Amino acid sequence: MEDMDTRALDAKYYMPAFGRTMKIVRGRGSCVWDDAGNEYIDCVAGIAVCSTGHCHPAVVEAIRWQAGELIHCSNLYYVPNQAELAEKLVEITGLGKAFFSNSGAEANEGAIKLARVRTGKKEFVAFTHGFHGRTCGSLAVTHKPAIREPFAPLEPACTFVEYGDLDGVAEAVNSTTAGVFVEPIQGEAGVIIPPDSFFKGIREICDDAGALMIVDEVQTGIGRTGEWLGIQHTGVTPDIVTLAKGLASGFPIGALVAREGLEFQKSEHGSTFAGGPLACAAALATLGVVEEILPDIPRKGERFRRGLAAHNPRVRGLMIGISVGERCPEVQQRCAAEGVLVNCAADGNLRLVPPLVITDDEIDRVAGVLNAALD
Numbered sequence: 001m002e003d004m005d006t007r008a009l010d011a012k013y014y015m016p017a018f019g020r021t022m023k024i025v026r027g028r029g030s031c032v033w034d035d036a037g038n039e040y041i042d043c044v045a046g047i048a049v050c051s052t053g054h055c056h057p058a059v060v061e062a063i064r065w066q067a068g069e070l071i072h073c074s075n076l077y078y079v080p081n082q083a084e085l086a087e088k089l090v091e092i093t094g095l096g097k098a099f100f101s102n103s104g105a106e107a108n109e110g111a112i113k114l115a116r117v118r119t120g121k122k123e124f125v126a127f128t129h130g131f132h133g134r135t136c137g138s139l140a141v142t143h144k145p146a147i148r149e150p151f152a153p154l155e156p157a158c159t160f161v162e163y164g165d166l167d168g169v170a171e172a173v174n175s176t177t178a179g180v181f182v183e184p185i186q187g188e189a190g191v192i193i194p195p196d197s198f199f200k201g202i203r204e205i206c207d208d209a210g211a212l213m214i215v216d217e218v219q220t221g222i223g224r225t226g227e228w229l230g231i232q233h234t235g236v237t238p239d240i241v242t243l244a245k246g247l248a249s250g251f252p253i254g255a256l257v258a259r260e261g262l263e264f265q266k267s268e269h270g271s272t273f274a275g276g277p278l279a280c281a282a283a284l285a286t287l288g289v290v291e292e293i294l295p296d297i298p299r300k301g302e303r304f305r306r307g308l309a310a311h312n313p314r315v316r317g318l319m320i321g322i323s324v325g326e327r328c329p330e331v332q333q334r335c336a337a338e339g340v341l342v343n344c345a346a347d348g349n350l351r352l353v354p355p356l357v358i359t360d361d362e363i364d365r366v367a368g369v370l371n372a373a374l375d
């Protein structure tokens with residue numbers, strides 16, 4: 001076979017669904033290196049995935065050990081680490097039982113199915129600028145016209161309400177509504193943080209209508225915001241929570257956790273790979289690391305807030321958004337040239353979701369580079 005570099009191979013053999021630039025070949029802690037040996041502080045972190053940093057020794061060791069024992073066995077059997085992980089997720093969410101998937105979109109698919117089968121209702125309410133995944137079901141509750149319209153018609157039927165508009169929610173939710181899908185902070189939209197009263201209001205409207213409140217914590221969960229869940233800042237308890245990204249430090253896994261009594265019965269849902277021994281081992285190790293660093297995350301967020309104060313950042317824990325406008329891609333490039341990876345989310349919003357292990361020195365360096373790029 002002819003000798004081609006990765007970029008040429010990718011162009012020839014991989015479908016061009018992503019706009020790729022650099023090739024990252026190694027990661028440790030908050031840093032990654034590209035194939036030319038350049039070092040970056042990684043405030044993208046696999047898009048809020050590498051929660052414990054790159055290649056955390058505890059996560060690497062858990063995967064290595066489990067890989068030597070049993071990689072896969074099927075959900076036909078009791079799976080090593082699976083019940084222990086379910087117990088831990090129930091403990092941190094305060095809900096009743098868990099079910100695993102392989103991604104965030106799939107966790108939301110599960111939530112759609114669970115809401116339909118237990119309520120007997122078919123329709124959903126979700127929010128403008130919200131993002132819940134790319135599978136047909138999760139896309140049906142995702143708002144952005146550019147990514148959903150080419151695939152219409154999508155099921156389930158979903159009514160979209162302006163994010164933050166409680167009157168709109170009250171109007172949209174009715175006796176046919178199985179559930180309301182909401183992110184505690186909209187991540188893909190660029191870190192949009194509504195007031196706590198919004199979530200309290202959704203809870204009340206769902207209770208009155210007999211609809212389920214489904215909180216998508218795929219991006220905000222597992223310590224990202226300084227609590228285990230983003231919704232825990234608001235004092236509201238949802239019926240279903242979905243998780244993925246930060247749960248296993250980059251090993252693919254998703255989960256839904258539902259309140260007591262809300263569960264799949266035999267044969268109602270399933271998956272070959274979901275909740276396998278390796279994924280659960282990586283997740284358990286990740287949760288152990290996050291538990292230790294969780295109390296310090298709000299302080300780190302405040303350090304970012306102070307460092308970036310000139311640009312009015314929206315900050316909750318280590319989820320940070322800055323409105324930059326059309327200069328966003330240019331700012332992203334300038335930061336990369338200075339050794340800091342950041343990412344443009346929707347509508348000219350710069351998003352920072354660094355590893356939760358980021359150090360004070362790294363935060364200060366990121367703030368310095370960003371301020372220079374923004375000025």
Ligand SMILES: Cc1ncc(COP(=O)(O)O)c(C=O)c1O
Nearest residue numbers: 103104105131132133187218219
């Ligand atoms: C809030 C939210 N939900 C769901 C998803 C989809 O997750 P996945 O890409 O793992 O399918 C994402 C991904 O960005 C997300 O941010």
